[in-house]
Amino acid sequence: MAFTIVCPVCGIRRSYEFRFGGEDKGPRPEEDTLTPATWCEYVHLNNCVAGIQKEWWFHRDGCGSWFTIYRDTTINQQVENSIDETNP
Amino acid sequence: MRLKSNSYTNGRLWGWNPPLKSSYDAVIIGGGLHGLATAYFLARQQKMSNVAVIEKRYIGFGGSGRNTAIVRANQRTQENIPLYKEALDMWPVLTRELDFNLMFYNCGNLNLAHSEAALKAMRLQVASAQFQGVQSHLLDPKGCKKLIPALDISDRPRYPIYGGMYHPPGGIVRHDAVVWGLAKGAAKLGIHIHQGTEVTGIGVRNKKIVSVQTDKGKIYTPRVLNAAGGYSAALSYEMLGIKLPISVLTIQAMVTQPLKPLLHHVVSSGAYHCYANQTLKGEIATGSHMDPWPNYTNQSTARYIKHQAEAMTELLPCLRGVKFMRIWGGLADMTPDMAPVIDGNNIITGYYMDCGWGYFGFKSCLVTGKYMAKFMADGICPGILKPFALRRFEQHRLMGETAAVVNYSPDN
Ligand SMILES: Cc1cc2nc3c(=O)[nH]c(=O)nc-3n(C[C@H](O)[C@H](O)[C@H](O)COP(=O)(O)OP(=O)(O)OC[C@H]3O[C@@H](n4cnc5c(N)ncnc54)[C@H](O)[C@@H]3O)c2cc1C
Numbered sequence A: 001m002a003f004t005i006v007c008p009v010c011g012i013r014r015s016y017e018f019r020f021g022g023e024d025k026g027p028r029p030e031e032d033t034l035t036p037a038t039w040c041e042y043v044h045l046n047n048c049v050a051g052i053q054k055e056w057w058f059h060r061d062g063c064g065s066w067f068t069i070y071r072d073t074t075i076n077q078q079v080e081n082s083i084d085e086t087n088p
Numbered sequence B: 001m002r003l004k005s006n007s008y009t010n011g012r013l014w015g016w017n018p019p020l021k022s023s024y025d026a027v028i029i030g031g032g033l034h035g036l037a038t039a040y041f042l043a044r045q046q047k048m049s050n051v052a053v054i055e056k057r058y059i060g061f062g063g064s065g066r067n068t069a070i071v072r073a074n075q076r077t078q079e080n081i082p083l084y085k086e087a088l089d090m091w092p093v094l095t096r097e098l099d100f101n102l103m104f105y106n107c108g109n110l111n112l113a114h115s116e117a118a119l120k121a122m123r124l125q126v127a128s129a130q131f132q133g134v135q136s137h138l139l140d141p142k143g144c145k146k147l148i149p150a151l152d153i154s155d156r157p158r159y160p161i162y163g164g165m166y167h168p169p170g171g172i173v174r175h176d177a178v179v180w181g182l183a184k185g186a187a188k189l190g191i192h193i194h195q196g197t198e199v200t201g202i203g204v205r206n207k208k209i210v211s212v213q214t215d216k217g218k219i220y221t222p223r224v225l226n227a228a229g230g231y232s233a234a235l236s237y238e239m240l241g242i243k244l245p246i247s248v249l250t251i252q253a254m255v256t257q258p259l260k261p262l263l264h265h266v267v268s269s270g271a272y273h274c275y276a277n278q279t280l281k282g283e284i285a286t287g288s289h290m291d292p293w294p295n296y297t298n299q300s301t302a303r304y305i306k307h308q309a310e311a312m313t314e315l316l317p318c319l320r321g322v323k324f325m326r327i328w329g330g331l332a333d334m335t336p337d338m339a340p341v342i343d344g345n346n347i348i349t350g351y352y353m354d355c356g357w358g359y360f361g362f363k364s365c366l367v368t369g370k371y372m373a374k375f376m377a378d379g380i381c382p383g384i385l386k387p388f389a390l391r392r393f394e395q396h397r398l399m400g401e402t403a404a405v406v407n408y409s410p411d412n
């Protein structure tokens, strides 16, 4: 289902201009303490939230920015942040 | 939208409604084909019939009732081919065993190549299949046209046809019949199928499965199978904290108005992202690429109707002007290497998983159910399922079922 995404540079645009960039998993793990398990988690493993999740998008057919938004995966709509990030 | 799990339980559901017992020897989450097949083989081959299948909505609600019913065995890798070969051989056997017409139509699958590179990849795939005793061979454009005279093999299409890979033993099976046949067969052997019942939690003590919580009550059990299809990864993370290498995406499919017979084989094209067959009713049933972003909507989009019309009329120009009659969507649990996650009895004793089937969960359901039942009865993973362990992602031993990692590439 198509929807709109607010790009921090270009404003509200159709979702087909963007490329999905994966669930937000925090910063890339440090190389010196990296284990196969932490790398696998960062690269492959997902929470697959049926509901609101924080995720990366790339404005492919636009300004080229990478940014995060919150989206409800059950209705495909960008939503205001309602996740309490101080208590994940 | 989330419907209440009991909204289908007003006497309209298939079959007998057994009472929910307070304990079972095994509980299967999900009344899709993988859950039902495992239940059937647990009773039939492992003599374990004190088993419950818990289904939130109704049997076949998930991908099992929404797929395009294509079956074939010409996968790419040496680990995958034997599984799919045995799966293909099981349709006629199960049709007799279940005494239920599964409508297996072994019309053969033709996969088209639209570049030299695609033909080269097919050469490898054909050789791998032949090495494992699976019939598959290459065809030039004329050979493709001989099979499907309506194909346009001229230079007119944007991506002209360079050749194809033909796999005679594959084809189509009636997916609803498989759901009903397995459910009927399993119930007859004593399996309890609880529809309109949702699993809401899994009880673990000392890293061992002890119970399953449902909205209709608690069930004590030492074994649980996660066969929740598109919902399996969320369930695994929410209930057990186990993350899986899965992305959940909607796949759409549609059918045209009925036409006189013109397509006698399954035809597919990677370049055009479509696969199609003509049903016994005469409709052209065609499936498309998955949505470009994860979602649980099950919804269809104008974009894919347009895409599918464009792709199909490029391959089969005689379809111009033909109308689509119905469109629907279903969830697919995609893994990065397009091979499933089949594992169990290690992270948590008694916890088994059979998920991540993506596009391929229909053709594989019988064989996986058979070996999954053995796995759950013995607690030891049968050799044929071993390559699909979750550990492969940590070990960077992804399978080559896809030429490129199915990620959301910039041109997706
Ligand atoms: C449009 C489309 C076309 C496809 N085409 C093909 C094809 O041609 N060939 C092929 O091989 N494959 C195809 N597939 C893939 C195939 O349909 C799936 O891989 C397969 O059906 C998965 O079966 P399953 O039993 O694992 O899951 P499902 O059939 O999805 O069943 C899972 C069940 O679990 C239930 N459930 C979920 N959560 C809970 C809970 N908490 N409690 C209780 N129950 C729960 C759901 O209601 C659902 O009924 C296609 C899929 C789609 C969507």
Ligand SMILES: [Zn+2]
Residues within 6 Å of the ligand: A007, A008, A009, A010, A011, A059, A062, A063, A064, A065
């Ligand atoms: Zn932008």
